[in-house]
Every structure is written in C-alpha cells, then in structure tokens.
Amino acid sequence: MEALELGFRYSEVELFRGLSFRLEKAQVRVVLGPSGSGKTTLLHLLAGLLCLQAGDVRWEGESIRQKSEEKLARRRLHTIGLVFQHHYLQPELTALENVLVPGYLAGRVDTGWGLELLGRVGLEKQAHLFPKALSGGERQRVALARALYNRPKILLADEPTGSLDRRNAERVMGLMLSLSQELGTALLLATHDEHLVAGLPEIRLG
Numbered sequence: 001m002e003a004l005e006l007g008f009r010y011s012e013v014e015l016f017r018g019l020s021f022r023l024e025k026a027q028v029r030v031v032l033g034p035s036g037s038g039k040t041t042l043l044h045l046l047a048g049l050l051c052l053q054a055g056d057v058r059w060e061g062e063s064i065r066q067k068s069e070e071k072l073a074r075r076r077l078h079t080i081g082l083v084f085q086h087h088y089l090q091p092e093l094t095a096l097e098n099v100l101v102p103g104y105l106a107g108r109v110d111t112g113w114g115l116e117l118l119g120r121v122g123l124e125k126q127a128h129l130f131p132k133a134l135s136g137g138e139r140q141r142v143a144l145a146r147a148l149y150n151r152p153k154i155l156l157a158d159e160p161t162g163s164l165d166r167r168n169a170e171r172v173m174g175l176m177l178s179l180s181q182e183l184g185t186a187l188l189l190a191t192h193d194e195h196l197v198a199g200l201p202e203i204r205l206g
C-alpha cells in the first residue's frame, strides 16, 4: 500500500498534508498522534472508506481514486483487514460464524481455516460461544481472526487495544504482530499508547 501526498481537512481544520509512505509486505508501522490529530481519518482514507481530497492511495500499485464503490468494496475484501477499538462482532453469530463472515462476503467459506485462526488466537474452545459469553479481550481476538480470514494484504487497526486492560492489550498486540508476520500481512496500527508500541517505526500526526 502507498499513500501519496495525502492531504485532508474538515472545513477550516487541516488534519495533514503531503503525507507519503509505503507499506511493504509484512511491514509494521504505527500511527501516533494526540486525540483529534487525524489517525482514524487517515486509516479510513487508506481503506477507501472516506473520499480522498488531496493525493492518492494505491493498493498493490493501483490507484483507488477512480474506482466505483462496488469495485472498491470487492477489492477491499481481499486487500484490507480492519480492527477497531470496539469489536463490532455480530451478537447473533457464534465466534466461529463471526470469523467466517468475510468468507461469506467473498464467496469462500472454509470452516477449517476459521477454526485454525481461532486456535491461533487461543480460542478454539470458545468457537461455538456467542460474543456475550466472551470477555472483552476474547472478543477482540475474535475480531482479529475475522480481520485476517481473507488473508488481506494489509491489516489496519484503529486503537485495537483501547478498551482492554494492560494484560489483554499486550496479548492482542502480540498476536497482531505475530499473525501478521506469519501471513505476510502488513500492519498499520493507530494508537495513543506509545508504551505498547515502543520501538516500532512510526508515522506521527499532529
């Protein structure tokens, strides 16, 4: 993924301008900046969820600028995995069914792979539980498994540990780093928590 001279403003407030960087296969970068500096906005632009103003975003060398909503949505399924501060699991689906949702959307459901991913995040025994029966850390681990189901090229994570205690935050962080390395997925992680990501290469806003 490539960001080329990205700029964005909400009316009078300019969040950033001339922001360029590349994310290669399995590369990790952290977006740091105070509250309101535009971390979420940047991730939404990179995911094609917000209209570009200045500059461009390229997925695997291809500009997303001219793509229709429909084309973008189809490409996004295989290109981008998303994890947010809130897990956004479907309450009426089990952990396994939640992990399989991107597979349904992409027309490629593989229960074995879903179970394997749940195993990788330490939740094989919870596969058939509903989200309400899981702890906060467990729900976020299901959300991570779901984000990786289609083997995306890039995982975009927006404050993914923001609602977890220290121990769970470190566990989710560790899993995100190890699984994305293993699958060759690049990771771009926005956070306030500088301690949790100390030593990782950063993009600083604000």
Ligand SMILES: Nc1ncnc2c1ncn2[C@@H]1O[C@H](COP(=O)(O)OP(=O)(O)OP(=O)(O)O)[C@@H](O)[C@H]1O
Pocket: 010, 015, 033, 034, 035, 036, 037, 038, 039, 040, 041, 042, 192
């Ligand atoms: N739809 C919108 N219309 C106007 N201003 C907006 C809109 N969405 C966000 N903003 C403003 O843009 C700024 C950046 O928001 P953004 O959510 O990207 O920041 P952030 O760095 O992710 O913040 P936080 O760390 O608090 O989540 C904020 O000042 C916010 O109020």
